[in-house]
Amino acid sequence: MSEEELMIQQLFDEEKLTDKQKKIIVAAIESFSEKGYSATSTSEIAKKAGVAEGTIFRHYKTKKDLLMSIVAPLMANLIGPFVVNDFNKVLDRQYDRVEDFLKATIENRREVLIKLLPVIKILLQEIPFQPELRELFLEQIAKKIFDRVSIIIKGYQEKGQLIEMPPESVARLAITTILGYLISRYVLLPHLEWDDELETERTIQFIMHGLGKKE
């Protein structure tokens, strides 16, 4: 229970949720991420949450409403700290080298990513099918992150630490590499044994120097 409680807190820290609401949210996250949104029935959620079927609809007008109320705060959560903390730190020149910034970013996001993994799975699953979700995601998350990252990139380029390449391309390559790592690590192959520190190091090294051998 404490595990879910943490997730709930992380996601809805400011809102006031009744006890039943929390149970509904937890149950919905579990079912949605296990079977998918469409394949999950509200009655199943109600049973798992230990509430009556009607109770769900008292708090959330529709099933989609419930989905949104789970997934929307995730967005703020994913981007929020990143924007506020790290970005400022970078501006404050706390990370002189790109490597340090990358490492801090990965470390910083790793924890919240793990905690919110089920919700992230739901988000990724439903983005292709819920236009509102996709727009929300593209405009609130993708765009913002992309913009901030581009600024950061330009900064490092000016400092001569990054090659001359359009920031969008640099951003794309860096972000997909990091996400590729995190998704491989936590979504696709979580059952393998990973040496997290070493693999993080390699990922960063790859971003910086590629795979080609310097002669």
Next chain:
Amino acid sequence: MSEEELMIQQLFDEEKLTDKQKKIIVAAIESFSEKGYSATSTSEIAKKAGVAEGTIFRHYKTKKDLLMSIVAPLMANLIGPFVVNDFNKVLDRQYDRVEDFLKATIENRREVLIKLLPVIKILLQEIPFQPELRELFLEQIAKKIFDRVSIIIKGYQEKGQLIEMPPESVARLAITTILGYLISRYVLLPHLEWDDELETERTIQFIMHGLGKKE
């Protein structure tokens, strides 16, 4: 229609499908990839295919059967040419430099990937929810590709073209980078304008030399 006909041919070239079967497959692919497997009703597929609902179940015992019959041949298709053609060419030392191999691989797969995009979307969407699909994918695709790629990598490492790093890590980084490019290009942001040749070049360059500036 010719577009879908092509896809059908690509996927089911050896099997003999009746006209109605083809229509069902095409309609199912369209609906599944647009709304997701669970959210698509068989009656909707029937209507779109212009056949009676019962006809679907004459050819495919269940709805999941229909899904599998769409997605299973994709696997062979995705991996087949790769294994046979490219791998042999590499062994035949047709690609002296890693760059050439990467470029050929991307180009080679790009075409089939575009054509099969809707089916790939379905596959990716349903892998988390259909255990049989996941196993099929992990064992038939992921493992095979990984193995072959690892061999290729070792070859280039011995030739001194790739850094010393466990082939698994090299494979992971290379594959996720390429997939990250293709997914960004064709799935996430297809509506942007892309200079395919240039962006492919950059992706390969990134894999080889990273983002760090040589001084």
Next chain:
Amino acid sequence: MSEEELMIQQLFDEEKLTDKQKKIIVAAIESFSEKGYSATSTSEIAKKAGVAEGTIFRHYKTKKDLLMSIVAPLMANLIGPFVVNDFNKVLDRQYDRVEDFLKATIENRREVLIKLLPVIKILLQEIPFQPELRELFLEQIAKKIFDRVSIIIKGYQEKGQLIEMPPESVARLAITTILGYLISRYVLLPHLEWDDELETERTIQFIMHGLGKKE
């Protein structure tokens, strides 16, 4: 309605059934006994009961569940009073002569049999096809009745009122004769005019003295 109400009361006297449940049961009994279980659709039952089809499945998980919930209490009902009342009376030597016992038994069961006729028809119809039903019937009804009857028979044999013959055979002959009478009377040929008292008398006389003429 009062007719069915009576049947419902007789069958489910202890359980608390909602109004809709009663209507569903009544409608199901009517349809099952008229057209058979397999040939009756749940939508038909719903319509006849004046409820939504979903309502049926809220109370009974499956169609077979509905059948069982109708037929199971019948068993207790058919055997219950017999075991408790009559059997005790016999033990209490309330019936000195076999004839009196037989008459009381027939009279006693006639009433409930008439009232539960439709349900009995359903039971008899479905016993060959529902293994669970058959076992339930054989073990809960047939065996119990057979055992009790055998004890009673032995009693009368010891009193010299019945011929020496294995109690099983005696029981078989007596029971099938009585059932043969009741089934002829109420199931096969209910439209004929019957002089119930006289025919009962003849049936008992037949059991006691057969058809042969004493010279």
Next chain:
Amino acid sequence: MSEEELMIQQLFDEEKLTDKQKKIIVAAIESFSEKGYSATSTSEIAKKAGVAEGTIFRHYKTKKDLLMSIVAPLMANLIGPFVVNDFNKVLDRQYDRVEDFLKATIENRREVLIKLLPVIKILLQEIPFQPELRELFLEQIAKKIFDRVSIIIKGYQEKGQLIEMPPESVARLAITTILGYLISRYVLLPHLEWDDELETERTIQFIMHGLGKKE
């Protein structure tokens, strides 16, 4: 196969059935008697018979047609030999004593009953639900048998071998007793071990002298 072949011959000896027709009939009898008419699908029959679904409907316009074509000849078969052979023998005074007639009748019918058991089960099952069947049965079978039996009874009554009782009642009692025996023996409790000769003897004895002890 020879078992079914025999049944087919017995039932349809005069008609010319194609090979496929026979297979259909055999398959239908098996399925109908196992699962009931309504619960058996034509496709299942086709599969079991090894013919195409359409073939069934080429020979029998509807599913009910198939049922009727199985069950109708049974009637003639059940009554035919009885009327012709036994009855004449009785008239020919081949059976002086009632006992002999009863024994001959039971023995005579036992064999055909066993062979046609599955078809008889179908007939008994469907009589309550198929009005045409019921009328056919009542008028062609029940009535005829009843009439003939009544005549026989009167004959024995005149000879002083049977008590004075309306022939209808005598017939009812005798017939239900015999049927009760045969049904107990072959339908309800076929798995018990039966001493057929002894039990037949007891049944006849019961009919003649009842269960009461002569002092």
Next chain:
DNA sequence: TATGAATGAGGGTTCATTCAT
């Protein structure tokens, strides 16, 4: 506020039957 009985549209699937081959 919370319940859970009730709804009826729609879910996937099977059905008896037809008909072009």
Next chain:
DNA sequence: GATGAATGAACCCTCATTCAT
């Protein structure tokens, strides 16, 4: 005559949602 693909109505059952309690 035999086939089996095709049909669409009907099957049993589940669904998201409502509302009286």
